Amino acid sequence: MDFHGRVDALARTWQAWAELGEGLTEEQWGLPSRCPGWDVAALYAHHSAMPRDLHAAGPPAGEPEGAVLTAAAALRRFNSEGGLAATAGPEVADEAVADAAATSGRALVERFTVLGPSVLDRLRSAGPELRAVWQPGVVLPLSEAVRIVLLEATVHLLDVRRALGQAPDAPADALTETAALLAEMAPPVELIEAATGRSAVSPLPVLH
Template sequence: MHEIYRTRLDALGESWRAWGELGESLTDAQWSTPTRCTGWDVAAVYAHHSVFPLVMSEPPPLVDAAAAGQPLTAAEILRRFNSPGGVAHSMAETVAEVAITDVGRHTRRELVERFAQAGPPVIHRLRAAQPRLVLPWPASGGVTTLVEALRIVLMEATVHLLDIQRALHYPPAVPDLALADTARLLAEVASAVEFIEAATGRSTDSPLPVLR
């Protein structure tokens, strides 16, 4: 468990560093480039994901682990979110509005500095945390563990970094550890039988996509 946790922290630190370095190089035109996230330009994607280093800078809310029930895995949370009527659908417009509004309130420099300034202290602090620490996950209706929450944040960092690189016609450049962990997580979200049979060419009924 501790090795998996450390690996995910390493991957997240590398990913946030890539976000920061890419942001430093963007022109005004590139910041305004539309992405495949409908209605979001590059700046909006930066605003959306850069909230994570800020939120994670604060200590997590205290949870009575004994009363909270069985912690959800990252895959279980994502299945709930992306089920018909789940928050990935019901809150999509709200999430988009928050990101777009955030762009208007901050300079491009401030968005980039969230990764460069807030990111490293977050990674450093989490290295001393307990992977099995129980904490609430917003809108999930339950709790999860820190090691599983970290997995969702890493997936978000990976997918949205690819969104930006594709929008700018850059070759994919995401840390290998982040790609590997994200690929495993998305495979776990899918129906196992349907995924195996589609991946091995035994069925044309693909369970993908698993995320909105």
């Protein structure tokens, strides 16, 4: 999938978040999810921080410094032993819970419906080759950064639907691109042999 296809898939996935959130009852916002410590509202707070923060971010100031990585390489680093998934994970979890407690469901949804479209327009205008800092010392071309945002949007949308007792679903192109990125993260030989029944040793999970 090319850059514009990824942005279009992200637009459809954020629309799915918005449409789902607009119909939630107060009870449903408080349902627990399979993400420890997070209810549905915390899931919304966590992922809606993406359009909120991207909307607030200014243009990059000059050429960013750091290793230029693919989405798969950045996520492997993020999930490595001692990586940010481990060191920053508790803080991220606490921020989502606090944000959910301080923000109404309507305001969480409006991050997708009000802020989201302008973010998507800015992404399309910027183009795939623009480089931005993803984490300290890690630089991603915008096309690769959008892959990570789309993966987050898709995985957590499935988390929400599971918490609500709904069939897991997301836009088809978002599911395809997310599955492709997760497969890219896995060691190829181990993934091929496990997927074809030639090995009982699974390389999964590749992302936490």
